[in-house]
Structures are given as structure tokens and as C-alpha cells.
């Protein structure tokens with residue numbers, strides 16, 4: 108069946124699905140429309156006005172993230188009216204707080220900064236207003252810098268509509284507006300479980316991990332995709348690495364977690380570089396552990412296993428492999444147990 | 460899991476049993492909460508504790524710990540009596556329905572109430588909710604398996620799902636949520652005493668011969684080995700002389716750890732391979748330093764059978780080596796060289812010997828999401844199991860009787876203790892306790908109790924108290940909690956200093972050999988302070 112319905116964007120015709128917004132058609136066809144408040148997987152709120160486009164015949168500009176695509180629509184994404192409006196929106200956002208990019212941990216990874224650069228808005232057009240609310244850092248994981256908050260509401264949607272922890276909401280009115288917890292208490296005394304979904308959703312530097320100010324910023328680190336090593340959900344994550352250290356962890360927008368992580372996956376990575384890590388084989392000599400070379404340690408283990416095998420039979424040795432290590436590790440563990448130790452005494456702690 | 464995680468949002472009714480999902484599998488809990496909040500799914504929580512998910516649930520049932528088979532049979536009873544089952548599914552896809560019918564005959568709502576404490580009206584309501592909204596998914600965790608009747612519990616849940624035709628369809632299924640990252644993979648890879656990779660029985664002579672050929676060895680044992688929970692006592696009795704333990708910390712995670720310690724002491728030779736000097740490693744003769752997930756290449760298989768890549772991001776500290784590399788070197792020292800260039804080569808061998816992994820390669824994992832079974836390179840993987848057929852053709856109903864737990868409260872030990880995890884820590888805490896923020900959120904062991912129970916024993920909120928079972932005694936801070944219910948207390952097992960597993964029982968499920976960690980009779984005492 109042929110679908111005759113089409114929409115024109117910047118002079119080119121595209122077909123669309125019934126539930127598509129203008130933004131979705133554009134994104135699918137590689138046409139850039141800037142967005143700030145729009146959060147994938149949630150209902151558009153139309154709060155930021157950055158994604159405005161011109162639709163022929165419409166009385167005013169239209170928020171493309173919320174407007175459904177319709178047959179015969181003729182859309183311009185970068186007309187002079189659109190650009191004028193966008194510049195104004197951006198400069199109002201810049202003047203709404205204290206956007207000092209030089210000292211902001213989000214530099215390089217900030218949508219507002221990218222927009223300012225793209226549309227050449229310097230941020231001096233309006234005077235920066237003074238921060239109304241002080242920075243909050245009385246919890247172990249998250250800093251909330253209200254002076255940088257552009258009230259886009261993405262964190263609120265991340266918390267309520269994605270993680271459904273319902274810890275934060277938009278509170279107060281007009282110029283007093285603020286993202287608040289119930290009773291406007293600190294995160295530590297709220298329903299927050301420190302999943303950090305809000306940090307990942309924040310398009311600017313208003314929410315960031317507590318240690319971010321002492322860490323390299325975006326662009327200085329290398330991202331390596333891997334799988335969380337805690338629970339069986341197997342969330343996909345990026346380890347952000349510099350100087351052989353994991354500096355930050357973020358969720359990858361793919362199955363099974365679609366960008367989400369929990370507090371352990373996002374913040375529980377200090378163990379990797381812990382000083383307590385084992386760095387050498389150890390052999391107990393007269394009740395004390397002594398450093399040993401691999402050769403020494405493995406010669407001893409090999410000798411003991413062989414002796415015990417000979418003296419007491421193959422089934423006198425047991426191996427506990429682990430639900431923590433990789434498939435490849437487990438495969439080799441059972442192959443070794445069965446083929447070399449010649450016993451089926453192998454198990455792990457799935458039962459526990 | 461028979462079904463993928465995304466299926467949760469396709470379900471009309473969700474049964475969560477013995478899983479404190481918001482703390483143990485937080486990202487899966489978001490799927491459940493979204494299904495309720497945005498998709499109109501009905502959530503039924505069945506748990507002795509008033510866990511957070513009850514805030515989202517249509518019904519919360521609170522069975523007495525250890526009575527799962529009874530209420531599941533009760534649900535089945537109601538569904539059969541009210542003819543709410545899926546007759547067509549039963550006819551086409553299953554056998555032995557009559558056996559099930561017979562076995563549940565006596566589990567009337569009244570009888571079930573007398574065993575489980577679940578009100579009969581509630582039982583009937585839940586039976587109707589589950590049977591009348593399709594698809595329905597069942598999610599369960601350790602609360603179901605960590606009982607002496609664990610295997611029965613799981614079979615009972617399969618009965619329930621088959622009865623309503625909730626297997627082999629999107630949004631349905633019977634879905635165990637695995638606690639540790641690679642429990643699924645460790646089982647798939649043959650890290651079990653009775654099977655090679657892909658659950659191929661060690662007792663099958665054909666399989667044995669085939670594997671001997673691939674591995675180029677002779678004389679593989681066809682005698683199933685001992686389980687972890689059998690090996691440790693066998694060490695105590697002198698049958699096991701040496702243990703090689705990798706990445707495990709039984710001295711905190713296993714039941715009755717005073718006994719475990721005794722057994723380890725009886726060993727001739729203990730080797731521990733880990734990333735930290737754990738409580739278990741401290742007893743070793745040799746400790747071998749291993750790498751952690753961020754330092755190695757490989758794969759984990761998650762709870763929905765999806766095989767996913769692990770990639771090296773940083774270099775290992777000092778001389779630490781990957782687990783498989785250490786084992787290969789050890790093998791070489793024993794005179795049988797095992798050599799692999801890299802983990803990819805091992806995966807290729809896994810694919811060769813494992814029918815359900817045959818189509819899985821590192822190349823494909825770069826761009827594809829593969830759930831096993833994935834029998835060949837063209838196969839897209841199998842997110843939903845049992846679509847057209849069960850492993851043995853038809854699904855078999857099992858008549859399962861309720862066997863009361865042997866661990867009972869009495870005058871001396873009047874309270875039931877259940878153990879579990881908290882959001883901010885993981886397993887025995889060796890990893891999470893390295894992050895200061897996680898320690899701040901959850902600094903020490905506690906015991907959750909209702910203010911009423913606390914009143915009975917004169918205990919105050921925040922007071923250090925002594926908890927004693929037949930097997931041992933520990934101290935923890937009393938915490939009044941809305942999650943607790945009268946007669947039952949809860950402790951997390953992460954903390955070595957106040958190891959809940961000093962109290963727990965080693966009694967094993969006869970088939971799965973899972974110890975009864977979930978039920979344990981205890982008494983509480985205030986600690987006398989000598990002034």
C-alpha cells in the first residue's frame with residue numbers, strides 16, 4: 108500500500124508515520140533541529156522554545172518537538188525568523204543564570220554552549236541575573252548548581268517518567284521557579300535514590316557528579332563501552348577514561364537499559380583503582396603472606412594439586428568459579444577442572 | 460528469563476514475587492514502574508516485606524516466609540475452579556493437567572489462609588487479576604529460590620504461567636532476576652557440577668566423547684561433581700582436600716559461616732583468586748591477583764540471556780592477570796599447556812562446543828543484540844523462549860505439595876529473620892564499600908524491625924542489639940522500618956563485621972542445593988552495657 112501523505116522540510120518531501128512529530132521526521136532524515144528540553148521517551152513539554160520551526164500558513168513559529176507532522180506541511184528549520192527567535196531564546200537562557208563556561212564542568216558537553224556557538228550568541232546582551240538559590244552539595248553524589256539551571260525540566264522527566272523515582276518536580280512560580288524535592292529539602296532527605304538519571308539528562312552544567320570539579324572534562328577522556336559488573340540486568344555503560352583511571356560512568360542509550368543506570372553502576376567504580384587491590388601473587392609462609400612471582404606461585408599450586416590428585420584422587424579437589432567473571436573465564440575454569448584436574452567438582456555461587 | 464526485559468512494559472499484569480526490585484535490580488524496577496504509571500499494567504507484589512514497589516501495586520500479599528508453594532497452589536486452585544484458565548493452550552501445548560488438578564484440590568482459599576496468612580478474599584482477587592489479563596508476566600528473585608523448597612517454588616510458578624497460557628508470548632513468561640552480573644553466563648559455560656557448556660550433561664557418553672575430541676583429552680569424568688554447598692562440608696569431613704576459589708567470598712556469602720570457616724581450616728591447600736584480599740582469601744595458602752571487569756575483554760550474559768561485551772578500559776594493577784590467563788598458565792605448569800591468544804579465541808571455542816551459543820561471535824556482538832539460543836550465524840537469537848514448543852515438546856504440569864519449612868520460630872527464637880540486599884551495596888561489599896558515597900548512604904549493618912516488635916523486646920530505634928540464632932550471634936543497629944512487618948525481621952548480608960550468615964541455616968533444597976537463607980528463627984537481646 109502506498110502512503111501518499113508527506114511533509115516538506117526545507118524544500119524536500121518526506122513520508123512520515125502517524126505518530127511522528129516534525130522533529131522526529133527531521134531527525135530520521137538527518138535534518139538538524141536543535142533541542143534542549145526534549146527528552147527521548149517522554150511526553151514533550153515544549154518548555155524551552157529552542158526547537159521552533161516555521162510552518163507555512165501558521166500564525167507563529169511552532170515547537171517541532173511537540174507538533175505532530177501533518178500531510179502537506181511545509182516546514183523551514185533555519186529561516187531568518189527561526190534564527191532570530193532562536194538567538195533571542197538562547198540569549199535569554201544565557202542571561203538567566205551564571206553561565207561561566209571557563210569554570211563549568213559541563214564545558215564541551217553542554218547543549219546551551221553548543222547552541223550559543225552555532226548561533227553566535229555571546230551572552231552579554233542581557234545582564235546575568237544573580238543566583239537566587241545557593242548550590243546544594245550536602246549529599247554524597249550530586250551537586251545541584253541552580254545558577255546554571257535553565258529550567259528545561261529534563262531532570263524532572265528523567266526522575267518521574269523514566270526512572271519513576273518521583274523525587275523532584277518543578278516548584279515555585281515565575282522568576283522563583285526551581286527544581287525541588289518534596290518540601291524543597293535537600294536530595295539526601297528526599298525520595299532520591301541517586302540513580303543519577305537526572306545528571307545524564309541535564310543539558311547544561313546544573314547537575315553533575317560530586318567529584319566532577321576535580322576530574323577531566325568532556326573531550327579529555329576516552330569512552331569505552333562495556334557491561335556493568337554488578338547485577339544481572341547487564342546495563343550498557345561508557346567508562347570515561349583518562350590517565351589509566353575511570354573518571355566517570357554514563358549509561359548507553361541501548362537495550363537493556365536505554366541510558367539508565369543505578370547508583371552502583373554509575374557511582375560505584377572506585378574499587379577499580381583502589382589501593383587495596385591485589386597486585387602480586389602471595390604465598391603464605393609461616394602464617395604470613397609473602398610476595399611471590401607468578402612462576403613461584405603457580406609452580407607451588409601446580410605441585411600441590413598434582414600431589415593431592417595422586418594421593419587422594421581427582422575428586423578430592425574442588426573449584427569454585429564465579430558469577431562475577433566473564434564467560435570466557437568460566438569456560439576456561441570448567442575446562443581446566445574437567446580436562447586437567449579430571450573432576451566435575453566445579454560450581455559457583457548462583458545458588459546464593 | 461523466558462522473556463526479555465523490554466517485555467515488562469508489554470504486560471497487562473505483573474506479578475513480582477520475592478524480589479525487592481527497586482533495590483536489587485533498580486533498572487528493571489523502572490520498567491515495572493513505567494508499566495504501571497504509563498501503560499496501565501496492574502502490579503501484584505507478593506513479599507513478606509512492605510517493599511517500595513508496594514507503593515505502585517494494585518495488591519500486596521504478605522505470605523508467611525517459607526509458604527510459597529501453598530499460595531501458588533491456592534491461586535491455581537481458584538483459577539481452575541473458576542474456569543479462568545487457558546483451555547486451548549493447555550490442550551495444545553501441555554500434558555499432565557489432570558495431575559495438577561488433583562494436586563491442588565486441597566488448596567482451598569481457606570486452607571491456604573491457614574498456612575500462609577493470606578486472606579482468602581485477597582487470594583481470590585489476585586487469582587482473577589492474573590488469569591483475566593493477558594499477557595501477564597511473573598518476575599521472581601532469591602525470595603523464591605532461597606528456601607529448602609526453592610525448586611518446588613519455581614516449578615509451581617511454571618504451572619501457574621502455563622495454566623494461563625502466559626508462556627511463549629510477548630509480555631508473558633516466568634522470569635528469574637539474577638542477582639549477580641554473570642550468574643547466567645557461569646551456568647551457561649558449565650560452571651556447574653553436572654553439565655558442560657549449554658547444559659550438556661556430563662553423564663551422557665556421546666556428549667563426553669564429542670567434548671573429549673574437541674579438547675583433545677581422554678578420560679573425562681562422567682560422575683557429576685559436588686555443588687558449592689556440598690564441597691564445603693565435604694572439606695570439613697576430609698573428602699575434599701583442596702579448593703581453588705575464584706572471585707567468591709563464601710566466608711561472608713555462605714550460610715552458617717562459622718561452620719564454613721571450620722571446613723576451610725580442614726583443607727590441605729586453599730587457593731584464592733580475587734581482586735581483593737577478601738575474608739576468604741585471608742585463609743588461603745596462595746592468593747592469585749586477578750583483573751576486574753574494567754581491565755579485561757570478554758562477555759557477560761545477562762538475566763535475559765543476552766550475551767554482551769566487556770571491554771578493557773584501563774590497565775591491570777601490578778602483576779594482576781585475567782582469570783583465564785592465570786588458569787591457562789597454571790595448566791601449563793601442570794604439564795598441559797592451554798594456550799589462547801585472546802578472549803575472542805575462547806569465544807570461538809565456546810561457540811564450537813555449545814549448540815545454544817553456536818551463532819554468537821564478537822563480530823556480531825558489535826552490532827547485534829543476541830539472546831541465546833542462537834544456533835547458527837544467521838540466527839537472530841531468541842528473546843522469547845518456548846514460542847512454539849518446549850524443550851521436551853510439551854510443557855509438563857507438576858503436581859507439587861506444600862512442605863512446611865523446618866526452620867520454625869519457638870519460645871526461645873520467636874522471630875523470623877530474612878536476609879537480602881540493599882540498594883547501595885553489592886554481595887559481600889568488597890567492591891561497593893570502596894566508594895565513600897555508597898558507605899555514607901549505607902554505612903553499617905542494621906536489622907529492620909517494626910516499632911511494635913521492638914516494643915515487645917524493649918528495643919529503641921538506632922540501638923545496637925544482639926541477634927542470636929541456633930547457629931551463632933551478631934550485633935547490628937535496630938532500625939524501625941515501614942518495610943518490616945510484625946514477627947519478621949530483615950538483615951542485609953553484605954557486612955562482614957555483622958555477617959547475617961552467621962545466623963542462617965545450611966539446610967539445602969534437595970534438588971537445587973540452595974541453602975535456606977531466607978528463613979531463620981532468631982531472638983533479639985539488648986546489649987548490656989557495664990557501667
Ligand code: SF4
Nearest residue numbers: 266299300302303305
Ligand atoms: S538521582 Fe535519580 S532519584 Fe535522584 S533526583 Fe536524580 S533522577 Fe531522581
Ligand code: SF4
Nearest residue numbers: 256257259260262309
Ligand atoms: S537542572 Fe538541568 S535538567 Fe534540570 S531543569 Fe535545570 S537545566 Fe534542566
Ligand code: SF4
Nearest residue numbers: 335337338342369372
Ligand atoms: S547499573 Fe545497576 S541496575 Fe544496571 S546492571 Fe549495574 S547494578 Fe544492575
Ligand code: FES
Nearest residue numbers: 144153155158172
Ligand atoms: S526542545 Fe522543543 S520546546 Fe524544548
